[in-house]
Amino acid sequence: MSLPNVVLHVADVHKRFGGLHALADIDLQVEEGQTHAIIGPNGAGKSTLLNVIIGKLAPSSGQVVFEGTVLTGRKPYQINQLGIARVFQTPEIFADLSVLHNVMIPALAKRDGAFKLSMLRSLEHEHAVRAEAEHMLHDVGMHSAREDHAGSLSRGDKRRMELAMCLIQHPRLLLLDEPTAGMSRHDTNTTIELLKKIKSRGMTKVIIEHDMHVVFSLADKISVLAQGRIIADGTPDQVRGNPKVQEAYLGGTA
Amino acid sequence: MLAMPRKDVVLFLGFAAVVLAMPIWLQPFGAAYPDLLNRFAIFAIFAVGFNILFGLTGYLSFGHAAFFGVGSYAAVWSFKLLSMDALPALVFAIVVSGLFALAIGFLSLRRSGIYFSILTLAFAQMSYNLAYSVFTPITNGETGLQLSLNDSRVLDRMFSEPGPGLPSPTLLGTPLSGYVAFYFCAFFLIATFFIAQRVTGSPFGMMLKGIKSNQTRMNYTGVNTRPYTLAAFVISGMYAGLAGALLAITDPLAGAERMQWTASGEVVLMTILGGAGTLVGPVIGAWLIKYFENIFSAINDGILTQFWGFLPDGAQHTAVLISSKFVGEGWFLTLGLVFVLIVVFLPGGVMEGVRRIAALFRPNKPTPASAGTTASKPHPAE
Structure with missing residues (x-):
């Protein structure tokens, strides 16, 4: 059995803002072709993590490696040219x-x-x-x-x-930051359908999401973030059954 | 490779015809004399070039007169040192203003929005003041750079002995005066319009529009925006240099006042008045401003008294008093008011007015997005 190919490796990343430890000891491996969801309550550090991956924020320590290339310290356009595309929480488009x-x-x-x-x-x-x-x-x-x-x-x-x-x-990695935030139920469902369709193309995706419906419809693997730490990691079923997750985030209802 | 879409060809041919026929259709407006026609062509080139930067990328430069002035100085120096022929003067002016734009653009484009505008303004005012002080050996200070009898003119001396009196600019032996000078300038207006059209319609032009629309998305799309904006800045600086050189060719002297901030502001007004982001708009803006500058600034109290002649004496006096503030030296007041009205009611300039009128005649046809949307926002890039 060959090891799965790791596309994105977030290695021992810490991020401090003054006294606030926004990210602590984050170690994340995203495997090729998978849809990896990062979930967590508000303020858990999801957006910070995404901004560290995309090069908008520099980590206090640790690094992000994409297919053997260190992303830390590169500019957004350079990161895109390596094969990483990003969807924003509020669509960034050419409105004119x-x-x-x-x-x-x-x-x-x-x-x-x-x-x-x-x-x-x-x-x-x-x-x-x-x-x-x-x-x-x-x-x-x-x-x-x-x-x-x-x-x-x-x-x-x-x-x-x-x-x-x-x-x-044709990015090799697609980052999605709350792709359905602020959308009507109808728009959310059509977006999920679309994301499922592109899932079948075998593109690796990292999705930051809030909406459980979206996460459980799409993800192959879920990492749960709470207070800047990853508290659970696994398939949707494993995560759903994890009592720590229920306590921190799902509140026992999922 | 140089094939153009059909509608571009039609626009280009129409534009060329309008420019070449200017001495005819401007007759009834009393503007068909070479001196004013030259200015129409020269300032249209300046505005078309400015629009490549401001209209496409949204970066609002308040210092483009510096490149215009540098073009003038470079052209006069070419007359003094090399030859009275216009071609070396143009080449020299375009190269020098291009290099100057490269240096100023390189520094100014590290910022965007209002900071960029202020940086360009600062550099231009610095150039203006240096032209009056430190650079007097190059610019001849307040007197302005002029031709003189003991200029070297190396190339000319190789072929002929200097004649008596000051020589005037030529094109391969033909004196550039009267309508010859106008058609010389008109040729460059048409050529630079063609280049602007190519730039706007190219993938490069599309990238510039993308930068104006959303610089964040541009970065996350893998585009390094800095060299794109710098290229646009240098191109528009070269246009300004060309225009400045043409002004020096039609009247071979150069003064520092050409680099003052009011001259930079004027090209901004021209572009916005006509319609930033459109190809034809800046040309119309330049023509309107230069036309009214000539007409309004020439009106004096005598003409006004005649104009209000039908009023009773007391009322006539008041009317003359009030309207005299808007003409002559005060014509800038008129310009200011017109500008305010345009920006408030027609933010896309004269071209938006034209589009609105055109839309009235075919009410069922929604205009496609690509037609003129870049004109609707006279804001600097974020």
């Missing part, structure tokens, strides 16, 4: 541009790298990128809205488009 252009920009960034002075060819003649973007919009069910102004979309559609913007880059 059309849906199609929103999806074409990440495709161009993937093709051309962090910087390319490509002024000679017209965007209209970038047939390959355009076709790829249209195909991606088909996949997420937004093709008919491709000429719409992205800022005028519903919250659910913005999220869907943001996912398309990440997926078109």
